[in-house]
Every structure is written in C-alpha cells, then in structure tokens.
Amino acid sequence: MARVRKSKKSGNSNEIKIIKPRRAYSGINWLELFQTIEGGKRGIISKLAKDLNIPRTTLSSRYHRWLEGGLGIEDTNTGKRNSNRKYKSRLSENQQLQLYEWIIDNRRAGIPISSKDLAREAWQRFLPSRAPRISESWVRRFRKKFHLVLRKSCLHQTLPKDFDARKETEIFHKRCEEIMSVYTYQSIYNMDETNFRFSYPPEKTISPQGAKEVYVNHYGSPKEGCTVVGCIGGDGYKLPLTFIFKGGPRVEKQMRSAIKKGYFYANKAAWMTKVLMKKWFEEVFLKNVATPCALFMDNFKAHFDPDFLTLAEKHHVLIQMIPANLTGQLQPLDKMIFRQLKVKYQRYFEGGIKRGDTAQIKREKVSKACMKMWDQVEGNSVARSFRKTGIIRDNIDSFDRECLELFIEASNSNSKYERKKRKQYKKKKKTNSLESKKEKHPKKRNQKEKILLKHI
Numbered sequence: 001m002a003r004v005r006k007s008k009k010s011g012n013s014n015e016i017k018i019i020k021p022r023r024a025y026s027g028i029n030w031l032e033l034f035q036t037i038e039g040g041k042r043g044i045i046s047k048l049a050k051d052l053n054i055p056r057t058t059l060s061s062r063y064h065r066w067l068e069g070g071l072g073i074e075d076t077n078t079g080k081r082n083s084n085r086k087y088k089s090r091l092s093e094n095q096q097l098q099l100y101e102w103i104i105d106n107r108r109a110g111i112p113i114s115s116k117d118l119a120r121e122a123w124q125r126f127l128p129s130r131a132p133r134i135s136e137s138w139v140r141r142f143r144k145k146f147h148l149v150l151r152k153s154c155l156h157q158t159l160p161k162d163f164d165a166r167k168e169t170e171i172f173h174k175r176c177e178e179i180m181s182v183y184t185y186q187s188i189y190n191m192d193e194t195n196f197r198f199s200y201p202p203e204k205t206i207s208p209q210g211a212k213e214v215y216v217n218h219y220g221s222p223k224e225g226c227t228v229v230g231c232i233g234g235d236g237y238k239l240p241l242t243f244i245f246k247g248g249p250r251v252e253k254q255m256r257s258a259i260k261k262g263y264f265y266a267n268k269a270a271w272m273t274k275v276l277m278k279k280w281f282e283e284v285f286l287k288n289v290a291t292p293c294a295l296f297m298d299n300f301k302a303h304f305d306p307d308f309l310t311l312a313e314k315h316h317v318l319i320q321m322i323p324a325n326l327t328g329q330l331q332p333l334d335k336m337i338f339r340q341l342k343v344k345y346q347r348y349f350e351g352g353i354k355r356g357d358t359a360q361i362k363r364e365k366v367s368k369a370c371m372k373m374w375d376q377v378e379g380n381s382v383a384r385s386f387r388k389t390g391i392i393r394d395n396i397d398s399f400d401r402e403c404l405e406l407f408i409e410a411s412n413s414n415s416k417y418e419r420k421k422r423k424q425y426k427k428k429k430k431t432n433s434l435e436s437k438k439e440k441h442p443k444k445r446n447q448k449e450k451i452l453l454k455h456i
Helices: 030-039 044-052 056-068 093-108 115-126 136-145 165-182 249-258 274-288 306-314 332-355 363-376 379-389 401-413 419-440 442-455
Strands: 003-006 016-019 188-197 225-233 242-246 263-267 293-297 317-321
Touching: 030 044, 030 056, 044 056, 093 115, 093 136, 115 136, 165 317, 188 332, 225 274, 225 332, 225 363, 225 379, 242 249, 242 274, 242 363, 249 263, 249 363, 263 274, 274 306, 306 317, 332 363, 332 379
Parallel strands: 188 293, 242 263, 293 317
Antiparallel strands: 003 016, 188 225, 225 242
16 A cells, blocks of 8 residues: 655645555565676666665665675565674674784884774775775774774884894893992992973873863973983982083073072083083082992993093093993883983972962972972882893892893884783783782781681
8 A cells, every 4th residue: 555645845735745665675586686786887786776666775785784794695585684693893703813913913013003094904805895984983893802002103213233132231231240240239320311391291181072172281381391410329329410401601500599409500402511521420420429430321422522531530430331222221210210200290290280380380490390309219219220220130030131022022123012012021020929929928818818708
C-alpha cells in the first residue's frame, strides 16, 4: 500500500504527494551487485541505486561494510551487522600489529609521525581505494590500545659515525681510577655552565572547549635569560652560584651592591669567556676550595685556554676533560643537578602566579630565587651524581651502564623512543629495591599479615 501525505512546501493545501512503499530488498542478489560495483567505473553506485530504486547511501554503506568484512551475504537482506565482528576497529589484529611495527621502525629512524600520517598509512596499506577514510576516533582508539602518545618533538644529539662511545667511556673511567688513586673524593669537583631563562611558563593548561587561543599569565619574557655557573664536590659540597648577565660593568656594580652573597659578572653575550674563566677560578673556586684537587670540565674553548691551564698548574689543580658528546652521561651537573635546579625554580614561580604575583621579574629576583633553590638541592644527590657518572666508584655497579647503552642507541637512531625503555628500567630498579627490603625484614611482614587476619 502506498502512503499519502499533504505537501507543506507548495502553497496549495489540497495538493497530495504519493510516497513509494519501502522495500525489503529480498529479491536482490547482493553478491553480484557488489562485484559489479567493484569492477565498474566511477558513479556506478548512483546509477545502480536509481535502476534498482534503492537509496544511494544504503547501497554504498553496505558495499563498504562488505569490503571490510563486517557484513556477510547472509545479513544483507536484513541490513544488520554481523554480531561476531567487533566494530571498534576496521583492521584485523595482524594488520594493527604490522602498523604498530611500522610506527616503531620509523621512530627509531627519527622520522616524525602525526595522526594524519598514521590514518593515511593504514588506509593505503590495508583498505581498498574506494573505502572511506579512517576517522580521528579510530586513530585515538588505536593509540590507546598500543599505549602510543602524542608528544612534543625535539632534536636529539647525534653521535659522529667514527665516534665509539663505549671505548671513550672505558678510557675516561680508567683515567678516573688513576685520579682517585691520588686524590680523595673530597678533593674532586665538577664545574659547568647552563643557560637559565628568567621565566619558564607552562606549555599546557586545562581550559574550556571551543576557545581559539588560550592565554596564560607569565612573570617575564621567556627570551630573556642569563648564564648560571655551578660547581659541586664529590662529598656533596656546593660552591656558591655565579651569574653572568647581559650588560657591562654598571650591571656588575648594581648586582654586587644589591646581593652580597653571590658572584656576578656581565658581558654582551651573557656567556662564559676566557677572561671570565680566569676571574671565576681566582675569585670563586680558589677561595672556596682547598688545593691540591682535581676539576672535571667539558671541552668548551674557554675551559682549555693555555693561560688558564698554566694558572691552574701554579695552584696545583688538575684539570680533566670529559669526552665530547657524552657530557649528558658522564658529567654530574648535566646528569642530575641542573635539572633539579630548573624544576624547583619553575615550581617556585608557578606558585607565585597562582597567588597573583605576576610582577615583571628582574635580575635581583631571579638571582635570589635561584640561590634559594640551589640551597634546597640536597648534598646526598650531589654525591650520588658523581657515582652515577662513574667518576667515583665505591661499588662496581655504581655506574649506570644500561642507561649509557640506551643513550647510545637513541643518539645513533636520533629518536625519542628509547626514553620509554629508560623509564621501564627505573621502575624495575624500584621494584627490586622494595623486594630486597621485604626479604631483609620478613618478621615485620609476617606481623602485619597476622594483624590483618585478626581483623578479618
């Protein structure tokens, strides 16, 4: 029976429109129809839909479901999906694993992959040309399933081809053993510089959906900064910080009159030079350290000026170079200490922003805050940094060899993927230490279990 309704669009209220009855599509051979679409040209779906009196959307949706394997020929008459198929993914498990391996191989090679690249690769590799594009929700579910996260990319240090990191570390550790046979751990020091910005605004924040731009209050220009020179000892001793600001002698006088504890210098580049290196050695190092001693430094030009080396020889200070491209693994300040200092500084000023203190930061405020955070760095972590790098070796397993191997793999591949392995390695260490504590104190554990049983 045909249905009848009055037309609303036309002006005549008496005009009647006849609607064709719905069809069950029981007489159509769907397999032949799908095969003709597959072998046909463009626009064949709309032509067949007109000829068979079927809506184009239903025909195309059933065809694509049949291509993906979600719609069997038995279910085509009813139009229902196959109950056995999990419709969360358009790819099989083997295909998903292949895609995951492709991601890992590219990340190890240092190739960046966006969510669009992932969707394009999955569509081109596993789906036919006429299948619909993969949606963002599918990519999100795929990332969640395989524990993949979108991260900010950064450039990784690449080692030269001729450079053998393992040999260099072995030579350096042998040299450290020779030095330790002459000097005690109380007379071993490490000095290094780091770029220090006045403000470290948070990169991400939670905000309501729909906003085009998300503004954040900050406490100074992120481009403005200075150089902070740190020096630490093997027994956990910390020398006072020295600051190198941008400016001239007038800036030095202002800072020294305002803050009497610290050491302040200034030049055009706000960076260490040969002249400032001599000044720092005479005014800061020799006043706070007892000689003879050994000083470990990286291969920066100002550190190995011939005039500076002769001055160090006069005062019986042995200067040892840390091998290039391995300062992140073999220098204590780079390995542990500077990161702690910057994180504490960032938290300190973020707390000020939350309290409503958004005043412009100046040199005095930065230096006072930095010196305060430097005092908060524990002496135990300073002493541990020398053992982590292998300069001081109380135990055979003090040097973190596995971390060095992961660094070499990551630097050769120029990727951030290997950092996940480092996190897993640290977690394993924590679990092993907890298990060893339980083994040492079995009585306490048994007592706790007895108390719990009584309550049950």
